[in-house]
Amino acid sequence: MKIVKKIITKEDGRELTYYHFLDSASESQQRAFESVDATEIALNSREVSSANTRTIHTLGDANV
C-alpha cells in the first residue's frame, strides 16, 4: 500500500492532513490531492505554512 500525505494549516490555525492512496484513488481524488496547496488554501497570508508532503508508507513486497 503506497500512501502519501500532505499537511496544511487551515485559516484558523488548525492542522489538516490529506491522505492519498496511490493504488486506489479515483481520478477525481488524484486531481483533488494534487490540487491541495497551502498557498491556495490559506487565504490569510499570515497563516500560510509550507505544505509538507512526504511518503509515509510504501509496501513493495506484499503486493497489497
Place this chain on the structure above:
Amino acid sequence: MSELRWNPTLEEWVITATHRQDRTFFPPPDYNPLAPTLPGGFPTEIPANDYEIVVFENKFPSLRYPAPEPSIDPTGLEPVVPSEGVCEVICYTPDPTTELANLPLRKIEELVYVWADRFEELSSREYVKYIFIFENKGKEIGVTLSHPHGQIYAYPFIPPIAERELNASRRYSEKNGSNLYEDIIQQEMNDGRRLVSANDHFIAIVPFYARYPFEVHIIARQPVTAIVDLDDVGKIALASILKTTISRYNNLWDRSFPYIMVMHQRPCNSSASEYDHYRFHIEFYPPYRTPDKLKFLAGSEAGAGVYINDTHAEVTAETLRNTPDSR
C-alpha cells in the same frame, strides 16, 4: 473554553468544554462541514472538491494545544489545569450517505493505516500520554453530524478505563504468569459459544462479561499492544474482521446499527515489551437490546458502575455468528 477539573472522590479528570454547547448540530445537507468543498458551494472543513481520507483538528475541541488557562482558580482539594491534548476528526469517505460497513474492504484497510499513522504522529507530542481512537455512530449515541467519521482524543493522561485494564492485566500476569487476553482468547476458542468470528490475527467475541447485549470485543491474537505494532498482514486482518463485525451488525435487523467503537491500546511513548501483559483490542457498545428497545445506562450503571445485561453473551454471540456478512 475547556479545562481539566480533578475529581478527588473518584481520582479522575473531568473535561469541561463549554464552547461545545454551540457546536454544529445536524446541519442541512447543503451545509455538511465534512463533505468536500464543491465549486460555488459552502466552504467545508475540507478545502478540496474530493478526498480519500482526511484528518483535521476538531473545530470544537475538548483538548487542544496550547490550551487556554482555566476559567477558575484551582484549590488544593480541586485542582484545575489547562485542557491540553489533541482532538481530531477522521473523515474516511467523502460520501455522506454511506457508512464504514458499506465501504470496500480496501478502504477500511486504508483507514487502519491512517489510524496507525495518527498514533505515531500524536505520540511524538510530549504532552500526549494516551491515544484514544473511536467512532460514535447513530443518533442514539448522540452523534451531531451524520456524515460518517471517526475521532481521536490524544489525552494528556491515561484515561481511567485504560488504566484499569492495564493494571488488571498486569496483576493477572504477576499472579498467573500468563497474558490475561491470551488466556481469554484460548478459552473462547476452545469453548466456542461466545465466538463471533476469527482469523489468524484477531478474534471477535461477545465477552463472557458483556455489559451490552451485542457488545463485541475484537482482540489481537498476536502479542501486539498498539495499532502501530501491527504489520501489514495484521492491519489487513484487522480491517477484515472489522468489516465482518459491523456488516453483521447492520444485517442483524436489516438496518444501520448504531454503536460506539473504541480502541484500547498501550499508552504512547512506551514499548510493546513494557506492556507485554496487555493486548490491543477494539470494543463495540451497541445501545439496542432488541430491534425497538434501547439499553439505557440508568442508576446501577451510571451511579454504581454495575452494568445489568438483559441477555446472555452465548445467545447474542450465536445470533451474530449466524448473521450473514452480506445480504
